[in-house]
Amino acid sequence: QQQVKQSPQSLIVQKGGISIINCAYENTAFDYFPWYQQFPGKGPALLIAIRPDVSEKKEGRFTISFNKSAKQFSLHIMDSQPGDSATYFCAAMSQGGSEKLVFGKGTKLTVNP
Amino acid sequence: DVKVTQSSRYLVKRTGEKVFLECVQDMDHENMFWYRQDPGLGLRLIYFSYDVKMKEKGDIPEGYSVSREKKERFSLILESASTNQTSMYLCASSSLSGGGGNEQFFGPGTRLTVL
Numbered sequence: 712q713q714q715v716k717q718s719p720q721s722l723i724v725q726k727g728g729i730s731i732i733n734c735a736y737e738n739t740a741f742d743y744f745p746w747y748q749q750f751p752g753k754g755p756a757l758l759i760a761i762r763p764d765v766s767e768k769k770e771g772r773f774t775i776s777f778n779k780s781a782k783q784f785s786l787h788i789m790d791s792q793p794g795d796s797a798t799y800f801c802a803a804m805s806q807g808g809s810e811k812l813v814f815g816k817g818t819k820l821t822v823n824p
Numbered sequence: 825d826v827k828v829t830q831s832s833r834y835l836v837k838r839t840g841e842k843v844f845l846e847c848v849q850d851m852d853h854e855n856m857f858w859y860r861q862d863p864g865l866g867l868r869l870i871y872f873s874y875d876v877k878m879k880e881k882g883d884i885p886e887g888y889s890v891s892r893e894k895k896e897r898f899s900l901i902l903e904s905a906s907t908n909q910t911s912m913y914l915c916a917s918s919s920l921s922g923g924g925g926n927e928q929f930f931g932p933g934t935r936l937t938v939l
Contacts, residue, residue, distance in 0.1 A: 717866075720864070743926060745927070752932070752933075753932060753933075754828070754914055754916070754930030754931050754932050754933055755867070755914070755930050756929075756930065757927045757928070760927075800866060800867060804926060806926065809872075809880075810855045810872070810874060810918065810920065810926060811857075811869060811872055811882070812926070812928060814866050814867040814868075815866060816864065816865060816866035817866045817867075
C-alpha cells in the first residue's frame with residue numbers, strides 16, 4: 712500500500728527525443744506527487760510536482776501527466792538534452808498524514824548527443 | 825537559498841566502530857530526514873524527526889539511531905558499524921506542508937564505507 716513503483720530502471724534517449732518515466736501507486740490517500748532529479752555527486756532536488764486536482768502540469772520541457780483512476784503518473788521530458796542525464800525519482804505523500812515521502816526506486820536517464 | 829550540509833562527503837570506518845553522521849539545515853525547517861541510497865533500491869527512509877527531540881522510525885531503522893537536540897541539527901548514529909551499512913547517506917529537511925506541498929531539500933550526501 713505504501714509503495715511507489717517506477718519504471719524503467721534505466722533509459723537511453725537520443726538528443727531531441729522524448730523521455731518518459733512512469734510511476735504507479737496503490738495508496739489512494741496520496742495527494743502530492745513530486746519528481747526529483749539527481750545529478751552524480753549531488754543530492755536529489757525537486758524538479759516538478761503535481762496534486763491530483765489536475766491531470767497535467769507543465770514546466771518548460773518537463774510535464775507530469777496524472778491519471779487518478781489508474782493511480783499512475785508519468786514524467787515526460789520533451790526535446791531531451793545531454794544535460795538532462797541524471798537519475799529521476801518519483802515520489803508520493805499524503806499531505807494530511809505523515810510528512811514523509813514515499814520514493815520510487817529511480818530511473819537513470821542517459822541522453823546521447 | 826536553502827542549504828543542507830552534511831559533515832563529511834566521504835567516510836571510511838571499520839566494523840564495530842561507532843559512527844556519527846551530522847546534518848545541519850539553515851532554513852528553520854521543522855522536519856528532517858535521513859535516507860540511505862543504494863543502487864537499484866532508491867531512497868529508503870531510515871529515520872524522520874518532526875521537531876526537536878522527536879523522532880519516528882522509517883522503513884529501515886535497524887542498526888541506526890538518531891539525535892535531534894537542536895532544530896537545525898539532525899545526527900545519524902551507527903552504534904556498531906557493519907559492512908552492510910556501506911552506502912550513500914542523504915539528509916533532507918522540509919517545512920510543515922500545511923497543504924501546500926512539501927519540498928524536501930537534500931544535502932550532498934555522505935558516502936560511507938565500512939571495512
